[in-house]
Amino acid sequence: MPSPAAPPAAAATASRFSWSEGTLARLWPPAVTFVVAVVAWQAMITAFAIPVYVLPAPADIWLAFANNPVPLLGHAGITLFEAIAGFLLGSLLGAVLGTVFAYFPVIARGFLPYIIAANTIPVVAVAPIIIIWFGHGLGSKVAVTTFLSFFPLALNMMKGLQSYDRTIMDVFHVAAANGPQRFFKMRLPSALPYVFVGLKLNVTFSVIGAIVAEFVQADKGLGFVIMTSYRTLAMPRLWAAMVMSALIGIVFFALIAAIERLALPWHSSHQDQA
């Protein structure tokens, strides 16, 4: 596998500082944007006297969280659990099915149209049905997120396993590699970039799925807080829950991206770091 090319500018300082320099360079623009946006937002609310129930100011949203953080954190934990559990379960099941599809093209051809069709059903339509089948607890929300995480991984795993370099596979044949060796040392590593694309999609789907499932029916979780706050016009709390769900999504995504960088340092998409 080709090794990452070090950019010439960093070569001189390619020392213990290069990692922190890279991170700092990546982090300060969004941080500054955030601060500027928050200040501008707060100023706009004050200047135009916008009512709190139309658009709360950042200070109101922060207070809605800070005055009573423990219940909100509890709800966030529930939503996070629903998202992660469904993500792991769905991705695993999807990966298994995708592998079956890659090795048995006839099965793939038989099932793919239905898999693709099922993948297009919007979660708002599927969630009520899943809740009727799986009941009213966390189980039904995990079922929704599993359902959503299943298809992207099945499709991406299949595509990934089919996308290996044929020339390199010839080398494996020549070296008399057996089936498992071909799978674990050649096809699976080649599939990983596709798998990570699928995993990153699943992060988004599972967070959205958890929230939407909670909209449909729940008594816990950030989606539940959003619905309850909306109905009682407690808008700062609604926004606080929204911000927390966005943060969950961002952190989860960053985690998968970091795992990807560790697992695939050889991949060309990671070779242009500053």
Next chain:
Amino acid sequence: MTKLLTSLIAGTALALSLTPAAAETLRLEWVMQGQFAGPILALEKGYYKDAGVDVELLPAGPDIKPSVTVATGADTFGIGHPNQVISARANGAPLVMISQYGQKSATTYVARKETGITSIKDMPGHSVGLWFGGDEQEFLAMLSRAGIDQSQVQIVSQGYDIISWLNKDYEVMQVTLYNELPQVYRQGFKKEDLVFLDPAEEESIVSGGLFTTEDEITNNPKAVQAVVDATLRGWKEAIADPKAAAEIVVKYNSELKLDEQIDQIKAMGELFCAGPTLKGEFGKSELKNYEVAEKILIDAKLIDKKIDLAKAFTNEFWDKAPAEYKTIDCK
């Protein structure tokens, strides 16, 4: 992600409510159905126009709350309940109830006789399905008044259907008198097979009132009076002849079935025929309903301080409405 979802919902709500050419919009509490036969009939027969106002009726759904759309200015009038007006006012939105049609709680709680439950006192060790997000407070208040701790009862957050109760996922189910209860009967249950846990007066939140904002009352009192008068007139006719009213209602929503809507309108009549309505004062708001609602909200920590209840409703427009619209058929 969720920001996109919420802005899509808000955008849809705004789009739905910004399309009217009408000067005033009245946001119903749910889809067009018999529950709103009064305003629908009034619109169809031109009573709003006769009274001098141009009104558009807009349906709601699970994600659209009239209290929110009226507070944000997207709609002029809305259908709602005292607890919603009180919550709104506690959160800074100056909503005011201008007429109150329902004088009983819209919800009751049914169980199969075989569960052995005969009254609220039997609830420990049993299960109940409630609509969370505010509507659960009535039953929780009932438990609290009966001295039962919530931890002794299995409380399940239910969806907007009776399927889970039919599947026996829980024993007691919160139902509206005009929607889910008729559905239960249509599944073959008879009154004799069921047990009803009805909220007492001190625990019920009345439903089905008409509200607007303080601004609208100050700037447009003629329109407010017209809407109050015409809606009373529409309801009086709808209750007098539910079948004719249902025939009008089904024209506004092709998903509806005529006989179900007749049942729904009759159920609305039952909701109205209590309190002031029985004294020929249909449509009047009463302070005691607000005191009950506020106490429930405070006990549940949904609001953290009391508000000036006298400002939450007004009978000034109802007082001036024609007297003949204030008497309806109560059997």
